[in-house]
Amino acid sequence: MFARVGFGDITAKTDFGQAVVTIQLILDLVLIGAVARLLVTAARTALHRPDQQAAEPCQIHGDSRCRCR
Template structure:
């Protein structure tokens, strides 16, 4: 019986890890394959807003799902592995389109990888060095990302992990001393 439980836990852990990895791979592929040739304009701003709305809706759905999940800790980590890359790719695409339309927006022209690098640099708050926004539009967009980063790191991460705690209490697993990241015994 103990062997079956350990096998099931490993199987569940592997499933969550594979889904998280597949989500990141799919989002990365979509980012690099998406037709982002339209330039920067009202459609780009609308796409950014819709992308952030989609990110918000995904997060609300994930919070709800985590509270009902059989393995809330793993579900919370999987949710972060999906939500954060989506958030970063939305801003990366916007920076890329801005750089394509208005090349003077940054101190150098950005390809998709450069835009992603810049987005992660802003998100990680490590500061600027090699790529910096040089126009008002670039600085406004970067400021919007900085504010959204604070919301993502503060509010959304707290909501996901709060949902995880609710899920753990719901299934009677809070404080049971199991291994980290794996919800130990069955409820």
């Protein structure tokens, strides 16, 4: 479950509770970054996958194996 920084109506009262929420916030940010990186990498891989039929080079990268358009 994602911790969020809101209006402060529900807060951790103890030092241990605040430490747990802080660690959870940091881990959630890492998780969101990892998922975003995974999605971007998958999209780039799909765009740069070689196509066996076309032999003209990519207009952006100049590489005949690249098929991003």
